[in-house]
Amino acid sequence: xxxxxxxxxxxxxxxxxxxxxxxxxxxxxxxxxxxxxxxxxxxxxxxxxxxxxxxxxxxxxxxxxxxxxxxxxxxxxxxxxxxxxxxxxxxxxxxxxxxxxxxxxxxxxxxxxxxxxxxxxxxxxxxxxxxxxxxxxxxxxxxxxxxxxxxxxxx
Amino acid sequence: xxxxxxxxxxxxxxxxxxxxxxxxxxxxxxxxxxxxxxxxxxxxxxxxxxxxxxxxxxxxxxxxxxxxxxxxxxxxxxxxxxxxxxxxxxxxxxxxxxxxxxxxxxxxxxxxxxxxxxxxxxxxxxxxxxxxxxxxxxxxxxxxxxxxxxxxxxx
Numbered sequence: 001x002x003x004x005x006x007x008x009x010x011x012x013x014x015x016x017x018x019x020x021x022x023x024x025x026x027x028x029x030x031x032x033x034x035x036x037x038x039x040x041x042x043x044x045x046x047x048x049x050x051x052x053x054x055x056x057x058x059x060x061x062x063x064x065x066x067x068x069x070x071x072x073x074x075x076x077x078x079x080x081x082x083x084x085x086x087x088x089x090x091x092x093x094x095x096x097x098x099x100x101x102x103x104x105x106x107x108x109x110x111x112x113x114x115x116x117x118x119x120x121x122x123x124x125x126x127x128x129x130x131x132x133x134x135x136x137x138x139x140x141x142x143x144x145x146x147x148x149x150x151x152x153x154x155x
Numbered sequence: 156x157x158x159x160x161x162x163x164x165x166x167x168x169x170x171x172x173x174x175x176x177x178x179x180x181x182x183x184x185x186x187x188x189x190x191x192x193x194x195x196x197x198x199x200x201x202x203x204x205x206x207x208x209x210x211x212x213x214x215x216x217x218x219x220x221x222x223x224x225x226x227x228x229x230x231x232x233x234x235x236x237x238x239x240x241x242x243x244x245x246x247x248x249x250x251x252x253x254x255x256x257x258x259x260x261x262x263x264x265x266x267x268x269x270x271x272x273x274x275x276x277x278x279x280x281x282x283x284x285x286x287x288x289x290x291x292x293x294x295x296x297x298x299x300x301x302x303x304x305x306x307x308x309x310x
């Protein structure tokens with residue numbers, strides 16, 4: 001186990017979240033993912049704690065980490081898109097009606113996006129990024145998280 | 156000013172949020188409101204800080220308060236509805252596409268509610284509670300926030 005905390009060792013990313021996303025890396029608490037949907041610049045944070053469904057089930061110190069990671073992810077996403085595509089608004093959501101594993105969406109929204117002003121969840125099927133575009137956005141987001149990314153996640 | 160912090164003094168609840176809700180009370184950071192929509196048990200937290208639109212604009216200590224208030228509101232809402240109507244899931248969201256003032260939704264969801272498994276935002280118009288029902292739910296939620304409610308809000 002070479003020093004891996006037990007809680008992190010027992011964490012497994014939900015297969016549906018894994019299938020729908022591209023990895024950005026790991027923050028102190030959460031796996032950071034990019035939703036593979038070119039319709040919306042869309043990050044997902046998944047706290048690497050096993051068995052969680054609700055925010056109130058996280059320990060208090062983990063909740064403090066989570067809100068900082070939500071803030072950092074939102075700031076990094078907006079910065080990665082600016083100035084050319086600076087978002088009009090960020091949308092943050094923890095729903096879990098379909099995938100129960102606790103995960104938090106951080107979505108850049110535009111007044112001319114397909115769902116505005118409604119929510120993005122439960123709309124049209126995802127439109128996968130063209131080759132290279134997801135990797136370019138991942139790199140731009142990662143570049144705006146200086147010192148916060150611990151590693152690329154294991155495959 | 157009698158000791159009122161300047162930031163709180165300058166805060167004014169968005170008129171649309173005020174019109175759509177019933178007051179529960181004030182937490183350390185946020186105004187706590189019940190959405191006047193009998194379709195979903197639905198709380199709204201509004202940090203009493205002026206001029207905020209995004210979570211990343213809150214100061215770090217306020218963010219730590221906010222995530223604790225999100226957790227407490229969710230736990231209190233679930234407890235107020237249990238055991239008879241224990242929610243299947245909580246949905247937490249900070250959207251702000253329509254009302255820009257930073258506010259966080261905490262919604263109790265059921266597998267047989269009108270929007271499941273989709274999000275509640277942007278669906279049918281609100282169905283106001285019948286007389287007495289909103290006050291009863293407000294009292295039940297308040298009863299599950301021991302020591303956390305500072306006061307009923309000013310009208």
